[in-house]
Amino acid sequence: MTQPVIREIPLTGPGSGPYSITVGPDGALWLTLAGSGGVARLGLDGEVRTYRDDPPGSRPLIIAGGPDGAHWYTRSGDDRLGRITVDGETSSVALPPGCGPCGLAVGADGALWYAGMNDDTVGRVGVDGEVTSFPLPVEKGFPSMLAAGPDDALWLTLNQANAIARVGLDGSVTVHPLPTEAAGPVGIARGGDGALWFVEIVAGQLGRITPDGRIDEIPLPDRAARPHAIVADPAGGCWFTEWGANRIGHVDPDGHITAHDLPTPASEPHGLTVTPDGAVWAALEIGAVAHLTPPPVSPAPPPPR
DSSP: OOOOOEEEEEEEEETSSSEEEEEEESOOOEEEEEOSEEEEEEOOOOOOOOOOSSSSGEEEEEEEEESSEEEEEEEETOOOOOOOTTOOEEEEEOOTTTTTEEEEETTTSSSSEEEEEETOOOOOOOOOOOOEEEEOOOOSSOEEEEETTTTTTTEETTTTTTTEEEOOHHHHHHHEEESTOOEEEEEEEEEESSSSSEETTTTEEEEEOTOOEEEEEOOOOTTSSSSEEEETTTTEEEEEEEEETTEEEETTTTEEEEEEESSSOOOOOEEEEOOOOOOOOEEEETTTTEEOOOOOOOOOOOOOO
């Protein structure tokens, strides 16, 4: 089998802690810098720009493209959502004190939704800055990441409550416990098959939940790999980072798993994204990004005649 080509690109150096990554409408890659505060932009020409208007302790985590064409990101250290345009103009919205926002996604209602990991809430922020917070029926559940589902709801990992929650646009919540105890769900993404795929960082497994609440779990070959983030690919599978094993993994629609070692040891891969050309980009906490070019997919043979 042809192996993917992986290269690493220096970004911002040690201490900046690139954590989450997304592709912008300008074709560039935008990353949060959890270690130093602020955002970095990696252009198509390889130029790196950093925007550090936020306080160093703001600890930005998850970045996502907003419905207004700007990028929004959670600032877990000072309870705000940051906003940056493709031209580098920055602003922010204050969230409830102590909420500790982590995951971020755009809902079917065109608003931004965040996970309040420190106060067991999920919040909604309109592009006009209006904030609404909804309590979750858990205590110290550590809401982590969330994704918009095919049913117009938000789907949320509850890391310490060992469950996946479905949150309606009206704030109604349904909690689905995981089959494996203390699995520690973190990253979650909508897959091409209409289900939500997630990773279990403690159990070393992938999970899949359908909109009707059916859950399947897939053990990784390396149960100590500590999978962290996950994103869907155009072919119906998902890519994920193995933070503890220094790898990028892939699961195909049939559940077959492959894993690919990163060139630099202990690079601590966190968030990842897939660009329109099918390439995979991952944020490395050592201060770099990884670029993985998958081998071409052979077309399916024509049906017999």
